[in-house]
Every structure is written in C-alpha cells, then in structure tokens.
Amino acid sequence: MSQPVSDVDVEHFRRTGWLLTSPFTETEVEQLRGWVVDVQSWAIENESGRWLHYQERTSHGPKLCRTENFTPFHDGLRRVLREGILNDIASQLLGEQAVLYKEKINYKLAGGAGYAPHQDAPAYRFVDTHVSCMIAIDDAVASNGCLEVVEAMHAEVLPMDDKGCIAQTIVDSMTWMSVPVRAGQVLWFHSRTPHRSGANMSSADRRAIYPTYNALREGDLREAYYAQKSAEFCERGASGENVQVSLIGDFQGIPV
Numbered sequence: 001m002s003q004p005v006s007d008v009d010v011e012h013f014r015r016t017g018w019l020l021t022s023p024f025t026e027t028e029v030e031q032l033r034g035w036v037v038d039v040q041s042w043a044i045e046n047e048s049g050r051w052l053h054y055q056e057r058t059s060h061g062p063k064l065c066r067t068e069n070f071t072p073f074h075d076g077l078r079r080v081l082r083e084g085i086l087n088d089i090a091s092q093l094l095g096e097q098a099v100l101y102k103e104k105i106n107y108k109l110a111g112g113a114g115y116a117p118h119q120d121a122p123a124y125r126f127v128d129t130h131v132s133c134m135i136a137i138d139d140a141v142a143s144n145g146c147l148e149v150v151e152a153m154h155a156e157v158l159p160m161d162d163k164g165c166i167a168q169t170i171v172d173s174m175t176w177m178s179v180p181v182r183a184g185q186v187l188w189f190h191s192r193t194p195h196r197s198g199a200n201m202s203s204a205d206r207r208a209i210y211p212t213y214n215a216l217r218e219g220d221l222r223e224a225y226y227a228q229k230s231a232e233f234c235e236r237g238a239s240g241e242n243v244q245v246s247l248i249g250d251f252q253g254i255p256v
C-alpha cells in the first residue's frame with residue numbers, strides 16, 4: 001500500500017478532524033467529472049437493489065440532490081473509490097487498512113439546499129469510526145455552499161436535537177470555519193467532525209462525490225449499510241418537511 005500523505009498530514013487530521021489533499025491530476029479530475037455526468041443521467045425511478053436517486057424542489061424546479069449506491073453500476077467510479085489512492089489515504093488516516101462503507105454524490109445544483117450542523121456518526125450504523133472525503137467536482141466556495149467544519153471536536157458524539165443534528169446551544173458555542181475546496185481537491189473529515197453547509201445561492205452547480213471508509217478489521221459493511229438504511233426508511237415512511245436522504249435529518253431540501 002502506498003503512503004500518499006505525509007506523517008504531518010496524518011497528524012493534522014488526527015488533531016483537527018479534517019485534511020485538504022490534492023491526489024488527482026487534471027486528467028483524472030476531468031474523468032471524474034464525466035463519470036458524475038454519467039450517474040446524473042441515470043433513470044430517476046428507484047428500483048429495489050439499484051442506485052438511489054433523491055430529488056428536491058428548488059426555485060428552478062425539481063432537481064437531483066443526491067445519488068447513492070452507484071459503485072456497483074459504474075466500473076470507473078467503483079475502481080477510484082474502492083481501490084488506489086483514496087483507499088490508501090483513508091487507510092493512513094484510520095491507521096489501518098480501510099474499506100469502502102458507503103458512497104454518495106451530493107449535487108447541490110444551482111438553488112439546491114444546504115445541510116444543518118451535524119456529525120455523520122449518528123447516521124452510520126455498526127461501527128463508531130469512519131473517515132469520509134468530499135471530492136469536489138466543481139469549485140466549492142461560500143456562495144455555492146462549501147462545507148464549514150469545527151476543528152478538534154471529533155472526540156465524541158455531541159448532544160443532538162430531535163432530528164439527530166447538533167443541538168443549537170452547542171452549535172452557537174463552536175467556531176465554524178468555511179473550507180473552500182477547488183475542483184479536484186479532496187477534503188477529508190472524521191465521522192464525528194461537526195460540519196454544515198449553506199444552500200447554493202449561485203447560478204452554477206456545486207457537485208461533489210463523498211466516499212466513506214471504515215477499518216476493514218471491523219468488517220466489509222457496505223451492503224449491510226444500504227440494507228439497514230432501506231429497512232429504517234421503510235419503517236419510518238415518508239414524513240417531515242425535508243427530503244429524507246440520511247438516517248438523520250440534516251438535509252434541508254424541500255420535497256418535490
């Protein structure tokens with residue numbers, strides 16, 4: 001296994017809960033962008049066992065906001081997310097061999113909604129520790145809803161509100177840092193790193209791929225994760241004023 005990030009980078013991640021990296025060449029970024037366009041064009045109907053598309057209502061009409069479970073249906077994306085440099089970086093950050101736990105594309109197309117302050121860990125079943133990254137397909141900046149994180153707050157799960165997001169008093173007491181990410185850069189964060197993002201107020205799309213990894217020692221849990229998520233969604237039924245894309249209510253998009 002190669003060691004694409006330095007010991008200083010690993011130490012930065014362990015201390016702060018985030019790390020910005022640039023592991024891809026221009027050509028690779030162009031290829032990733034094409035592959036996201038492929039997935040974006042797939043049929044919207046969700047059939048059991050296939051990819052999961054989610055839509056939201058925006059002032060520009062209904063828009064795709066997320067696709068999950070796409071690696072079984074796209075060889076290129078499966079290769080990049082499961083093997084190679086991303087898996088190697090995830091392994092370095094976890095301190096042991098990593099395996100893909102889940103994957104999603106958040107499109108945040110022009111007019112798309114943001115995400116309330118949350119930690120991912122309460123939405124991720126079976127194991128406590130994961131690392132995720134945001135692979136920016138378009139430049140992510142404040143005006144189109146880049147991530148904001150809180151440093152050095154990934155030691156524990158914080159008190160939550162009734163949606164599973166971070167309780168407002170805690171949100172107000174923390175220092176939020178905006179993290180612009182250029183297209184092709186990759187922002188890593190721990191599943192307990194507090195994060196949030198605004199709506200896309202610009203006229204251009206802000207797409208990003210988010211693979212999540214866990215330690216292989218704790219199991220290859222990807223299929224179990226999607227089965228569990230589907231079972232919990234069925235049990236709950238469709239409810240609430242926002243589109244349900246997660247096992248917590250972080251997404252602020254309006255249903256179509």
Ligand SMILES: O=C(O)CCC(=O)C(=O)O
Pocket residue numbers: 106108114115120145146147195196197198208250
């Ligand atoms: O893509 C974003 O703006 C935020 C994503 C996020 O926090 C999530 O999907 O949990």
